Amino acid sequence: MAIKISFINFKGGVAKTTTAVNFSACLANTKIDGENPTVLLVDLDPQSNASLWLLGKTRFPIRNEHQQEKTVFRMFMDMFPREPKNFRFKDAVVQSVVKDRHGHDLVPTLDLLPNTYDAIDLEERMMTHQGVLDYLAKQLEDKEDSYDYMVFDCAPNLYYTTINALLFSNFYIIPVYPDFFSRAGVRVLCKAIHERYKEYTKFATEKPELLGLILTRIKENATLDQGRAVDLESELKTLIAQKYVSPDAILFRDDNGDPIYFNDSTQIGRSIESEAPTMFYSAGGSTIQTYKARMQTFTNKVLEEIERRS
Ligand SMILES: Nc1ncnc2c1ncn2[C@@H]1O[C@H](COP(=O)(O)OP(=O)(O)OP(=O)(O)O)[C@@H](O)[C@H]1O
Numbered sequence: 001m002a003i004k005i006s007f008i009n010f011k012g013g014v015a016k017t018t019t020a021v022n023f024s025a026c027l028a029n030t031k032i033d034g035e036n037p038t039v040l041l042v043d044l045d046p047q048s049n050a051s052l053w054l055l056g057k058t059r060f061p062i063r064n065e066h067q068q069e070k071t072v073f074r075m076f077m078d079m080f081p082r083e084p085k086n087f088r089f090k091d092a093v094v095q096s097v098v099k100d101r102h103g104h105d106l107v108p109t110l111d112l113l114p115n116t117y118d119a120i121d122l123e124e125r126m127m128t129h130q131g132v133l134d135y136l137a138k139q140l141e142d143k144e145d146s147y148d149y150m151v152f153d154c155a156p157n158l159y160y161t162t163i164n165a166l167l168f169s170n171f172y173i174i175p176v177y178p179d180f181f182s183r184a185g186v187r188v189l190c191k192a193i194h195e196r197y198k199e200y201t202k203f204a205t206e207k208p209e210l211l212g213l214i215l216t217r218i219k220e221n222a223t224l225d226q227g228r229a230v231d232l233e234s235e236l237k238t239l240i241a242q243k244y245v246s247p248d249a250i251l252f253r254d255d256n257g258d259p260i261y262f263n264d265s266t267q268i269g270r271s272i273e274s275e276a277p278t279m280f281y282s283a284g285g286s287t288i289q290t291y292k293a294r295m296q297t298f299t300n301k302v303l304e305e306i307e308r309r310s
């Protein structure tokens with residue numbers, strides 16, 4: 001059975017997509033008991049950034065009707081009466097999505113279920129339709145045996161598509177920038193997730209647990225102000241005491257006990273334009289090497305945390 005993880009924050013631009021894409025690639029590339037796990041990355045954001053990134057301009061389904069049948073947008077549209085019901089997972093999923101320049105698979109066990117911009121109208125349609133909160137679960141439950149992990153890249157909101165992801169997820173991870181607003185945001189977000197779960201439990205396949213917070217977008221070459229991490233941890237402690245999040249929720253730290261964080265850098269920005277995860281970007285020198293090493297540490301810690309809770 002797949003372990004399902006949502007990357008979520010209703011604050012925009014905190015590197016949800018960048019972290020979800022690189023984590024998925026890193027996870028699929030990490031041997032567990034001698035084998036590479038199979039990972040399905042699902043792009044649930046109408047901005048479709050993960051899809052645009054991994055498919056590049058040539059493979060990205062824009063205004064081609066045939067291609068649109070093969071997207072998360074179409075998968076959700078099929079819930080409405082009078083829609084053609086022509087979504088087929090096996091046609092839509094892009095297997096081994098990451099290729100090198102010669103078309104060879106770079107991460108054979110990473111698949112993508114892409115989205116497209118038309119999904120922007122979905123939420124409005126879902127608002128007026130009953131029974132929409134377990135739609136993602138119903139569409140993907142028979143794929144759970146085909147994947148070890150499913151990773152959901154969520155839009156910066158808590159609307160229906162995001163709730164679908166949460167109610168189908170074992171865990172959620174919050175990428176966060178450690179400033180004053182974000183700290184308040186984490187509090188509001190965790191309470192809101194808790195409330196949504198309580199309200200919609202009957203649609204839930206899983207009880208989504210906060211796995212942890214991961215620090216992102218620290219200024220280029222800057223080191224982390226440790227106090228900021230401690231502030232976030234004290235926020236977490238309050239949320240745990242109030243039972244809004246799991247008592248096991250953490251701020252991700254490395255084996256030395258130092259917070260794991262990702263720096264902003266122009267090199268990483270460039271890697272995103274390269275149509276491959278930063279994990280497979282060969283230029284960029286030491287900044288990229290540091291990013292890769294920290295992403296591997298983060299991935300290992302996620303695996304450890306999942307193991308600890310099972
Ligand atoms: N480490 C980084 N260095 C440089 N640029 C970055 C880094 N991480 C993310 N970015 C850039 O910051 C912007 C926001 O990142 P990303 O799209 O991953 O955030 P997001 O939280 O998914 O945003 P949204 O809320 O819009 O979905 C993007 O333009 C991305 O290219």
Ligand SMILES: [Mg+2]
Nearest residue numbers: 016017045049
């Ligand atoms: Mg995003």
